[in-house]
Amino acid sequence: MNNSHPTTKSHLFHIVDPSPWPILTSFALLILVAGGVSFMHSYKFNHYILAFGVISVAYCLYSWWRDVIKEGIIDHSHTEPVRHGLRIGMALFILTEIMFFGVFFASFFKSSLSPVGLLDGVWVIKQGVWPPPNIKVFDPFDIPFINTLILLLSGTTVTWAHYALEERNQKDCVTALGLTIILGIFFTCMQAYEYYHAAFKFTDGIYPSNFYLATGFHGAHVIIGTIFLIVCCFRARRGDFAIKNNGHLGFEFAAWYWHFVDVVWLFLFTFVYIFGS
Known part of the structure; x- marks a missing residue:
């Protein structure tokens, strides 16, 4: 029995593939907010937490938007x-x-x-x-x-x-x-x-x-x-x-x-x- 999925679809809507970026971006934003609060209150290691949050958010958004661009240009999903x-x-x-x-x-x-x-x-x-x-x-x-x-x-x-x-x-x-x-x-x-x-x-x-x-x-x-x-x-x-x-x-x-x-x-x-x- 051939269980492979068909390469064509009968509708014009985009069924989004599973992606790790929404949940990872949520955690990165949590770290960013925690770093911002730590920085305002001068807590210990506040600069490191804030920097890690900024880098994490930037990387997650870059990766997420890269996938969206791929879906539009290469996969023709848009x-x-x-x-x-x-x-x-x-x-x-x-x-x-x-x-x-x-x-x-x-x-x-x-x-x-x-x-x-x-x-x-x-x-x-x-x-x-x-x-x-x-x-x-x-x-x-x-x-x-x-x-x-x-x-x-x-x-x-x-x-x-x-x-x-x-x-x-x-x-x-x-x-x-x-x-x-x-x-x-x-x-x-x-x-x-x-x-x-x-x-x-x-x-x-x-x-x-x-x-x-x-x-x-x-x-x-x-x-x-x-x-x-x-x-x-x-x-x-x-x-x-x-x-x-x-x-x-x-x-x-x-x-x-x-x-x-x-x-x-x-x-x-x-x-x-x-x-x-």
Whole structure:
């Protein structure tokens, strides 16, 4: 009796093969969070735990995404219904990110629109001012304005890359992606410079806490988006996106993510930097 499985299937849906990466990524994230908590509280071996967590997460995600790329390009598993489902998944992921930032903005507006100067238990004795008088805020039209121009320009270049990809112009696509990556790295460097010269620390009160949480979380997204675009640039140079019916989902999702990062920064610049100052 021949028990071999048929090489063809009668449907367009992708039956995912068993994979170790979801559970391994979960454990790696647990180690990363434990390392972050250890680092904040200066526990013993905190640097080693944090470094091991970062390396573990990076390796698991690299291996997982490598398998996804293989499924799409080599195995041809990303049929139209599968691509539609992946797009819905990415849209829902971005929606959860919007909720994250929504919480940060809610905290910021709660603190800025009704600042508390003095509390007696749960009762407000004295109304405060915003920003707090002991906080020297950033000039919104200095580094923050430059960063705004950088991200707006990067949104233009990533759109250029998308159009070049649609026209099968590999050279322009790689060039535009390279420019976007450079702009993303430049933004991160400017943000790090701003943090280094900040006149307040995270523990100096409610304003620094809100500021660093919102802008730092966005900065992490810029770094992730830049890595996403670097991977897409290498894949574009290799010709992965030129394969017929591949759908270049990886680049499409990277562009969505980058535009999301751009829009969030416009809100941060308007409310945290301009209104908040």
